[in-house]
Amino acid sequence: MTETAVTGQKRDAEDAVHPFDEAIALDVVAEGWYVGRTHAAYANMVGPFGGVTAATMLRAVLDDPRRLGEALSLTVNYAGPVADGPFDILATPVRTNRSTQHWTITLTQDDVVTTTATAVFGVRRDTWSSTEVSMPAVPAADEVPVFKVPALVAWTRNYEMRYVEGALPDMDSEPQPDSTTTLWVRDFPARPLDVPALTALCDVFYPRVFRRRGTFVPAGTVSLTTYFHAGVEVVEEQSDQPILATARAADFGGGYFDQSARLWSGNGRLLATSHQLVYFKY
Amino acid sequence: MTETAVTGQKRDAEDAVHPFDEAIALDVVAEGWYVGRTHAAYANMVGPFGGVTAATMLRAVLDDPRRLGEALSLTVNYAGPVADGPFDILATPVRTNRSTQHWTITLTQDDVVTTTATAVFGVRRDTWSSTEVSMPAVPAADEVPVFKVPALVAWTRNYEMRYVEGALPDMDSEPQPDSTTTLWVRDFPARPLDVPALTALCDVFYPRVFRRRGTFVPAGTVSLTTYFHAGVEVVEEQSDQPILATARAADFGGGYFDQSARLWSGNGRLLATSHQLVYFKY
Numbered sequence: 001m002t003e004t005a006v007t008g009q010k011r012d013a014e015d016a017v018h019p020f021d022e023a024i025a026l027d028v029v030a031e032g033w034y035v036g037r038t039h040a041a042y043a044n045m046v047g048p049f050g051g052v053t054a055a056t057m058l059r060a061v062l063d064d065p066r067r068l069g070e071a072l073s074l075t076v077n078y079a080g081p082v083a084d085g086p087f088d089i090l091a092t093p094v095r096t097n098r099s100t101q102h103w104t105i106t107l108t109q110d111d112v113v114t115t116t117a118t119a120v121f122g123v124r125r126d127t128w129s130s131t132e133v134s135m136p137a138v139p140a141a142d143e144v145p146v147f148k149v150p151a152l153v154a155w156t157r158n159y160e161m162r163y164v165e166g167a168l169p170d171m172d173s174e175p176q177p178d179s180t181t182t183l184w185v186r187d188f189p190a191r192p193l194d195v196p197a198l199t200a201l202c203d204v205f206y207p208r209v210f211r212r213r214g215t216f217v218p219a220g221t222v223s224l225t226t227y228f229h230a231g232v233e234v235v236e237e238q239s240d241q242p243i244l245a246t247a248r249a250a251d252f253g254g255g256y257f258d259q260s261a262r263l264w265s266g267n268g269r270l271l272a273t274s275h276q277l278v279y280f281k282y
Numbered sequence: 283m284t285e286t287a288v289t290g291q292k293r294d295a296e297d298a299v300h301p302f303d304e305a306i307a308l309d310v311v312a313e314g315w316y317v318g319r320t321h322a323a324y325a326n327m328v329g330p331f332g333g334v335t336a337a338t339m340l341r342a343v344l345d346d347p348r349r350l351g352e353a354l355s356l357t358v359n360y361a362g363p364v365a366d367g368p369f370d371i372l373a374t375p376v377r378t379n380r381s382t383q384h385w386t387i388t389l390t391q392d393d394v395v396t397t398t399a400t401a402v403f404g405v406r407r408d409t410w411s412s413t414e415v416s417m418p419a420v421p422a423a424d425e426v427p428v429f430k431v432p433a434l435v436a437w438t439r440n441y442e443m444r445y446v447e448g449a450l451p452d453m454d455s456e457p458q459p460d461s462t463t464t465l466w467v468r469d470f471p472a473r474p475l476d477v478p479a480l481t482a483l484c485d486v487f488y489p490r491v492f493r494r495r496g497t498f499v500p501a502g503t504v505s506l507t508t509y510f511h512a513g514v515e516v517v518e519e520q521s522d523q524p525i526l527a528t529a530r531a532a533d534f535g536g537g538y539f540d541q542s543a544r545l546w547s548g549n550g551r552l553l554a555t556s557h558q559l560v561y562f563k564y
Contacts, residue, residue: 080379094395102359102395124536127534131532178414225357227557229538248414253411254406255409273557275507277355
């Protein structure tokens with residue numbers, strides 16, 4: 001193989017669309033109406049990985065010429081499973097103010113609602129700033145081994161995960177008194193971070209109940225809220241380097257538990273905080 | 283005045299509708315369509331106290347004969363100010379599953395959207411349970427003096443607040459390195475706790491930026507999400523006793539900050555966790 005051929009191959013790989021971008025791609029049908037489709041690489045136990053569904057719903061607003069400013073908050077409610085195949089997204093700017101804009105977003109299949117969302121977009125202004133919480137003290141990403149993901153669900157293979165604490169339980173795991181999981185994580189293959197990828201990463205944690213009980217039980221996110229603290233430029237400065245993600249539950253019972261997460265850039269900027277309510281059995 | 287007359291007066295007071303119940307009262311227009319009205323006692327700087335707006339939107343689902351189960355999560359987005367006077371609420375069960383139900387709720391005035399919400403309702407089941415976080419170690423409510431609320435906004439007079447830490451700043455306050463506020467709180471006059479009252483209490487904290495900066499700056503909630511951990515029976519067991527409420531921010535900047543809160547029953551049950559994104563100036 002000549003050197004030119006090798007260079008050519010490399011350029012093809014660089015130009016190839018990342019599976020994440022394929023998974024969240026939308027075709028415009030009319031103003032605020034999009035068609036997307038599930039992607040085999042991001043399949044979960046039932047339907048697609050919730051993080052990719054959230055990113056796809058945000059994508060609809062990001063693609064809309066009516067959009068004002070950047071994503072500030074996003075709440076996604078997982079009402080029912082998304083079946084393999086195409087889906088419709090309807091995104092409506094229900095209120096546009098001088099500097100903020102409120103959206104409702106609905107994902108349907110054959111006119112049946114599977115997912116609802118609301119998003120707040122807005123213009124960031126230069127104000128007093130302070131990050132009050134601390135990034136966990138952890139070894140550098142390249143000092144932590146890459147976790148070998150078991151072949152349970154497809155989507156986990158699209159992330160390079162380096163667990164600092166609280167790795168996925170295995171056959172030998174015991175119940176734990178604390179549900180905290182902290183990991184260095186990035187898309188795999190590596191892909192420059194943007195707001196949709198960050199949105200998906202907010203849901204990258206396996207269910208906290210697995211860790212507390214030391215085993216797998218049926219579980220699925222019911223509602224997911226993300227607050228975007230960093231502006232788009234700060235998010236994109238991260239490029240394709242690992243980010244630090246940490247999550248913990250407050251309460252389990254009655255068939256539900258919560259999870260609160262913080263996502264940090266490699267150089268210690270708080271990119272997003274995220275909260276979810278999760279259904280579980282047993 | 284005869285003893286009978288006194289007893290009669292007392293009975294009248296006990297039978298009187300609490301201002302909170304007046305404030306969140308709704309009249310049914312048609313299935314899922316309600317009319318409510320702002321209440322002077324719950325006025326904030328601009329429009330009503332956000333906690334009462336959230337409780338009113340939840341009330342619409344609670345009053346609906348189509349409702350399945352109990353409130354599990356509620357997200358309210360404050361899109362624009364609610365003007366003094368009547369408003370319409372439209373509550374739609376967009377998806378009903380075997381044990382969960384997803385709602386969208388919209389508050390409008392003259393067909394202009396001021397507030398949107400989504401709620402997840404569901405049946406609680408008997409599962410493994412654990413409260414992973416700890417209630418702060420604090421003195422008993424009756425050992426903490428009642429805070430004398432300045433006459434800035436009407437709604438604060440409807441709550442008996444006993445600050446354990448992080449009271450509202452005054453003219454002598456300095457900036458603080460930590461935004462935490464912890465207080466014993468209940469409705470005033472005392473009123474048995476229920477899910478709508480708990481919903482409002484999740485928003486009882488003054489803006490965290492006041493504490494960090496030691497002064498008042500314009501601020502208002504943009505999006506508020508509440509997870510209801512305790513079932514209705516546990517909430518109602520609390521009766522009219524103070525609950526312990528604690529809140530803290532993670533990040534301030536670009537004109538927005540977040541707040542995470544936990545609300546505990548007097549005997550140490552985690553009733554709700556709540557998260558919000560808040561707009562601020564300067």
